[in-house]
Amino acid sequence: MSPKSNxxxxxxxxxxxKNGVSRTGRQRYVCPSCGKKFDERAGTPYHWLHKPERDVLMATVLYVKYPLSSYQVEEILELFGIEASARQIERWPKRFGPAARRILGRYKVRFSKVWHVDEKFTPHDRAPSEKYKRGRRKWAYQITVLDSRSNVVASYLAPERSTEAAREALRRARDAAGFSPDFVVSDDCFIYDRGVNVLGRRTRHVRAHFEGKLYPHGKGAVLLSNNRIERYHSTLAPKVRSMRGVKNLELGDQFFQVYNFMHNLFRKGRLKRILGRLSIMPSWEGLTRLFYLVRDLSPGFAVRTERRRDG
Ligand SMILES: [Zn+2]
Incomplete structure (x- = not known):
């Protein structure tokens, strides 16, 4: 039997x-069944990094969560005596993707049963054009599914506005939440007309606008409008602008997955509660350690960290 703490x-x-210590002083391990050798950071976002882990995490939070360009993050970190180049900062977020999925798989956000979906135009590429010297702008579409408490259920960076793109975003949302909602609220865009069908017949599709309308729901009624997702897009827009759009759709989609994760993690004291359950102090050091701990946790069951809500 191998020790449980390994x-x-x-x-x-x-x-x-255990299998000795590396030249850089890291504990190494060997797997008795397949023979793989690895060090203590394998499977964490910090594997093979030279920079201090805390600095990488700080840079990533600043770059992902706030509407700063990688150059601005570089500048801010420099003020605190932390050295990291803009190029490095741009590469770090995707390291946190798998760990983010593991954290969300275990500390599930309890999504509500009213979802809002909308797409945001995201600059993507430039096509050669005779009229414009720099080329004609091409767009990608960041489709976000939000619940009625402004948690991001899922998103999909789509190359075009199509029914299939809307379906992909809603499919991801259903898989993340584990259920189909009672209502999906969208604007009049044609992609949702048949796109919402993917959630099944029980889900009602509502086309809403700025002013709210009342719909019967359970024993009461819900007031549905587009304001919630418009509000969310007003925080996403400056981030997209600071990145000057996305060059590569796949990498862009990965970036937005980490963006969604941080959006949900830092809301409503969720991070504090997750760290509390693991008896970690809510600090940068604690958050750095969280990514070690989730690697070793079994992904089998979800732990509830949401506060009970009345009603
Ligand atoms: Zn093995």
Missing amino acids: PKCPACGAGSW
């Missing part, structure tokens, strides 16, 4: 044995 093998998931 990390699991990243290749086959079996327990591991």
